[in-house]
Amino acid sequence: xxxxxxxxxxxxxxxxxxxxxxxxxxxxxxxxxxxxxxxxxxxxxxxxxxxxxxxxxxxxxxxxxxxxxxxxxxxxxxxxxxxxxxxxxxxxxxxxxxxxxxxxxxxxxxxxxxxxxxxxxxxxxxxxxxxxxxxxxxxxxxxxxxxxxxxxxxxxxxxxxxxxxxxxxxxxxxxxxxxxxxxxxxxxxxxxxxxxxxxxxxxxxxxxxxxxxxxxxxxxxxxxxxxxxxxxxxxxxxxxxxxxxxxxxxxxxxxxxxxxxxxxxxxxxxxxxxxxxxxxxxxxxxxxxxxxxxxxxxxxxxxxxxxxxxxxxxxxxxxxxxxxxxxxxxxxxxxxxxxxxxxxxxxxxxxxxxxxxxxxxxxxxxxxxxxxxxxxxxxxxxxxxxxxxxxxxxxxxxxxxxxxxxxxxxxxxxxxxxxxxxxxxxxxxxxxxxxxxxxxxxxxxxxxxxxxxxxxxxxxxxxxxxxxxxxxxxxxxxxxxxxxxxxxxxxxxxxxxxxxxxxxxxxxxxxxxxxxxxxxxxxxxxxxxxxxxxxxxxxxxxxxxxxxxxxxxxxxxxxxxxxxxxxxxxxxxxxxxxxxxxxxxxxxxxxxxxxxxxxxxxxxxxxxxxxxxxx
Numbered sequence: 325x326x327x328x329x330x331x332x333x334x335x336x337x338x339x340x341x342x343x344x345x346x347x348x349x350x351x352x353x354x355x356x357x358x359x360x361x362x363x364x365x366x367x368x369x370x371x372x373x374x375x376x377x378x379x380x381x382x383x384x385x386x387x388x389x390x391x392x393x394x395x396x397x398x399x400x401x402x403x404x405x406x407x408x409x410x411x412x413x414x415x416x417x418x419x420x421x422x423x424x425x426x427x428x429x430x431x432x433x434x435x436x437x438x439x440x441x442x443x444x445x446x447x448x449x450x451x452x453x454x455x456x457x458x459x460x461x462x463x464x465x466x467x468x469x470x471x472x473x474x475x476x477x478x479x480x481x482x483x484x485x486x487x488x489x490x491x492x493x494x495x496x497x498x499x500x501x502x503x504x505x506x507x508x509x510x511x512x513x514x515x516x517x518x519x520x521x522x523x524x525x526x527x528x529x530x531x532x533x534x535x536x537x538x539x540x541x542x543x544x545x546x547x548x549x550x551x552x553x554x555x556x557x558x559x560x561x562x563x564x565x566x567x568x569x570x571x572x573x574x575x576x577x578x579x580x581x582x583x584x585x586x587x588x589x590x591x592x593x594x595x596x597x598x599x600x601x602x603x604x605x606x607x608x609x610x611x612x613x614x615x616x617x618x619x620x621x622x623x624x625x626x627x628x629x630x631x632x633x634x635x636x637x638x639x640x641x642x643x644x645x646x647x648x649x650x651x652x653x654x655x656x657x658x659x660x661x662x663x664x665x666x667x668x669x670x671x672x673x674x675x676x677x678x679x680x681x682x683x684x685x686x687x688x689x690x691x692x693x694x695x696x697x698x699x700x701x702x703x704x705x706x707x708x709x710x711x712x713x714x715x716x717x718x719x720x721x722x723x724x725x726x727x728x729x730x731x732x733x734x735x736x737x738x739x740x741x742x743x744x745x746x747x748x749x750x751x752x753x754x755x756x757x758x759x760x761x762x763x764x765x766x767x768x769x770x771x772x773x774x775x776x777x778x779x780x781x782x783x784x785x786x787x788x789x790x791x792x793x794x795x796x797x798x799x800x801x802x803x804x805x806x807x808x809x810x811x812x813x814x815x816x817x818x819x820x821x822x823x824x825x826x827x828x829x830x831x832x833x834x835x836x837x838x839x840x841x842x843x844x845x846x847x848x849x850x851x852x853x854x855x856x857x858x859x860x861x862x863x864x865x866x867x868x869x870x871x872x873x874x875x876x877x878x879x880x881x882x883x884x885x886x887x888x889x890x891x892x893x894x895x896x897x898x899x900x901x902x903x904x905x906x907x908x909x910x911x912x913x914x915x916x917x918x919x920x921x922x923x924x925x926x927x928x929x930x931x932x933x934x935x936x937x938x939x
Contacts, residue, residue, distance in 0.1 A: 325350045326371070326491060326519060328545060331380030333363075333370060339543055340366055343380070346538055346545040350385075353513055353520040355530040355552060358540030360755060360783050364523045367540065368392065368493050371521075384491060391489030393497065397476040399469040404459055404479050407468055408450040411483030415443045446486075453482045456508035457501070458668040474500050474703075485512065492520045498529060498806050499780045502668050504840055506806035509533075511841050525784045527552055527809040546898075549910040554917055558892055565893035621762065621786075621793035622737030624769035629693050631657040633771055633800060634679065639688035641678045647686050648674045650824050658771055660800045663811045665829055665836055666821030672804050675821060676700070676774050679802060699770030703777045706757045711750035715740050715760045718749075722767060738763040739786070754781030762790075772800045779807045808833055867934045874927035881920045888913045 326348040333341045340363035348354055356364050369375045371382055372390055384390070397407055410416050415438070422434045438444070454464050457478045468476055477500040484492065498506040506526065513520055513533040521538070524530055530537070530552035537548045537555040548555045584597050634656040640647040648671045656662070656679075664672045677683045678690065680700040710718065719731045735745045738759045749757060758781045766773060773794075779787050787810065794801055794814045805811055811833055818829040818836070829836065891897070892913060897906055 388490040392493040663815035
């Protein structure tokens, strides 16, 4: 069990924690959330003992091992598989000692311990982890020096997962993973045998892989049971109640103060006035919670072009040798929202570069509208910014004729305000750099916007702002992302890149997720739906009755949810000494939300059956 008790810590005189406490039960998987700059990564460093507390205590069971992902695996001649195996330092040390020990008793002890830690299956376990993170059997035997920094970060992640520390600390682990790797990690963490604390802005990960949310806000820590969406609903409900209570108290305070001001000088009313002064002094202020700062992206609107904006006819593309993709017969219109699916190495980035005109065809042809403008955002472009220049200087290079007010307005439209506009890029946060790169990619009002992992380094509010901006954007969008929440809200077409081909994927994202986790290759073509049989009048009435029952069940569950939400929004429930009661109500709320999810699924299924036979 991880216990954080009344901790206090400041950075350069700015307090990050003041009497913050939390308890993480052994074996729980918990998401650590909070606004950027509140101290989430600092908390990890405090837990690991890299920083010294100013007050309070952080405790774990004795001999508990803490593990986190290293900055990067160094470039070396050691193979990926051996690098991961070496991450289990106890096994490595025991194997070395076994080769050199001469004392029979010690040799027996070593062999017993190696058996206890399942050392002989280690290579298979390490290989499975590497495979899940995108390395095939051949790649696992290649030296680390063959891989770029991003890929070596995956090896570092594989190493800490293989070592299986008692407390696993992960800071934005999906930032250097593709969709397949992110889904594999979700599944792996669900089955991880020890405690996990994850800093993440990946909504899917926080909804499917954790049992609770640890919220860092106002220098305090609060533990909430349930996944992120449940936490977000409860926070919104609590904020609404506290805001209403604060308004009521302000009105009451103003009324009392008005009486005091009017009658404090009158002898006949002095007693009443004094009584109201005491009432004012005894009122405990209710402070309305501060709303999360609204984040924005403002994409300039392109003029409308006649369709199609891109048309491919038997196109093939590669890098000089055998084409990576062949027989491409694809069409993009300006209102398309397309997500590219496919395992790593199948050619998603190659297709993106072809669409962006960064690669030319080896065969066939690509016809683009004569007035087509394309915006392209790739992960590496954040690293290609000029670190010694400010965002304002970046824009001045592209728009030398525009005045500073106009350029600053462009930056503000992407959440880069006056302070950030004149801060050199090297001192900006990852999220601010990503915002600048998105601004540069869209500055010409492109008709087609190609986004390769745009949410890396963006916090939760920025991701929601990006969804809003893409929804309102009047150009075409092609997305490659590990963020299924983003894909689900933005994309209305799915293309599967597989086996050198690109074809429409006719199922949905959830089906793709299930197939990946099951280890099956997603099928490009789904079987045609069977023609529904004619139904009798009695069958139709039965289906309608089923829909009504589902709607009644939903209404009851929604009513129960609203009542429980009101109970959970009561500030008194969060007072000291009521932890057990709070956990009980949270558990009831989680049960109702689970039932609500099932009831909604049943209602949708019943509605679809009714619509199918009524058609």
